[in-house]
Amino acid sequence: MLKKKWTSTAVVAGTILAGWTATNAPAATQTQTNTAQPTISAAGDLSVPGTKTLIIGGTAFSAYTGSITLSYHARTSAAGSSTITMRATSDFTATNPSVAAGDLTYTCGAAGLGTPCASTVTASTITAQTVVSIAAAACTGGGGSCSSASPNTMIINYSLANLPSAQTGTYTSNILFTISAS
Amino acid sequence: MTHNGNKTNRTLWMAAVLPLLASSAFGQAATGTSSLSVVVAAEAGIAVNTATTTLSNGGSTIFGANYTGTTSLTFKLRSTKTTGTASITVQNTEFANNGPKIASTELTFTCTAASGTACAGAQNASTSAAVTVVSFTASVAGSHSANAGDAATVAWTIIDKPSYETGTFTSTATFTIATT
Numbered sequence: 001m002l003k004k005k006w007t008s009t010a011v012v013a014g015t016i017l018a019g020w021t022a023t024n025a026p027a028a029t030q031t032q033t034n035t036a037q038p039t040i041s042a043a044g045d046l047s048v049p050g051t052k053t054l055i056i057g058g059t060a061f062s063a064y065t066g067s068i069t070l071s072y073h074a075r076t077s078a079a080g081s082s083t084i085t086m087r088a089t090s091d092f093t094a095t096n097p098s099v100a101a102g103d104l105t106y107t108c109g110a111a112g113l114g115t116p117c118a119s120t121v122t123a124s125t126i127t128a129q130t131v132v133s134i135a136a137a138a139c140t141g142g143g144g145s146c147s148s149a150s151p152n153t154m155i156i157n158y159s160l161a162n163l164p165s166a167q168t169g170t171y172t173s174n175i176l177f178t179i180s181a182s
Numbered sequence: 183m184t185h186n187g188n189k190t191n192r193t194l195w196m197a198a199v200l201p202l203l204a205s206s207a208f209g210q211a212a213t214g215t216s217s218l219s220v221v222v223a224a225e226a227g228i229a230v231n232t233a234t235t236t237l238s239n240g241g242s243t244i245f246g247a248n249y250t251g252t253t254s255l256t257f258k259l260r261s262t263k264t265t266g267t268a269s270i271t272v273q274n275t276e277f278a279n280n281g282p283k284i285a286s287t288e289l290t291f292t293c294t295a296a297s298g299t300a301c302a303g304a305q306n307a308s309t310s311a312a313v314t315v316v317s318f319t320a321s322v323a324g325s326h327s328a329n330a331g332d333a334a335t336v337a338w339t340i341i342d343k344p345s346y347e348t349g350t351f352t353s354t355a356t357f358t359i360a361t362t
Contacts, residue, residue: 044211044212045212046212046213046214047214048214048215048216049216050215050216050217051216051217051219052216052217052218052219053218053219053220053221054218054219054220056223056225059227060225060226060227060258061225061227061258064220066218068216089215092218092220097220097222104218158218160218160220162222162225163329164225164258164259164260164326164327164328164329164331165260165326165328165329166222166260166326167222167260167263167323167324168222168223168224168260168261168262168263168266168324169221169222169263170219170220170221170222171219171220171222172217172218172219172220173217173218174215174216174217174218175215175216175217175218176213176214176215177213177214177215177216178211178212178213179211179212179213180211
């Protein structure tokens with residue numbers, strides 16, 4: 001058991017030992033081999049723009065809209081999966097505009113890897129909603145069975161209701177994106 | 183031996199740590215936060231629901247039955263907190279030929295509104311100035327209509343005079359909503 005663990009993790013160690021051997025035995029030729037056997041695990045990361053300002057449309061009381069690009073890397077195991085979720089961790093206001101009141105909706109564009117959310121979704125301050133679902137044995141970049149692009153991207157299109165009863169002012173809501181992979 | 187022993191120790195340390203890192207990455211979820219910002223400003227919109235308002239005297243052939251008709255409006259507005267005001271106004275074009283004359287105050291109107299302050303009493307329509315139909319004063323929270331919009335009406339009256347020629351006469355009424 002101990003021997004197996006040594007073999008599987010000694011890639012760098014093998015290089016070090018070979019160098020020491022060469023230095024101390026100049027008259028001999030010695031070849032050593034080592035087995036590189038890394039354990040590649042499921043993993044993911046993502047990035048989103050720090051700030052996005054939603055802009056009103058061309059007619060009175062048209063919705064405030066804006067899009068962000070979600071960039072991500074994901075790798076899933078043969079029996080695993082990955083999801084990217086979003087949830088509003090703070091609200092614009094307690095009344096309106098308000099995520100909790102259902103004023104913020106979004107749609108997902110085509111996902112570079114995985115399946116994007118379908119149709120129009122009402123954002124939530126309570127539930128982490130899945131915006132991308134990635135199946136087993138998927139990975140970002142490299143082509144082949146992986147996607148060709150790296151990172152993968154997906155556009156999220158926001159729409160915020162513009163109601164007359166909203167008081168004038170500048171308001172902000174923080175949206176937390178989370179990627180998990182197995 | 184000591185040198186060799188150090189290398190061995192380093193090797194063993196890496197052997198112990200690498201699986202730990204892999205395990206840690208496996209179970210972690212990465213996150214990112216994006217702030218959505220919106221600037222809510224004063225805004226207003228109006229719809230004239232009655233494209234053509236026909237003024238009728240009910241078919242009377244006896245003088246004294248004025249021509250009346252009502253134009254329906256729907257408006258939405260939001261004024262700036264504390265300082266903002268708003269108004270709906272109307273301005274008319276003159277009837278042609280020898281019909282009623284707005285310039286002679288022969289067209290008047292009264293107003294109703296679901297919010298704000300509707301004009302008080304009969305107002306003389308004007309071809310030269312915008313006449314206020316509904317007004318909103320400044321308030322701490324700002325003024326606003328219902329989210330679905332508020333209704334307003336303008337009830338027109340043309341005094342029936344023998345001096346008018348028979349025929350159909352048209353005046354275009356332009357409604358304007360403004361807010362600060």
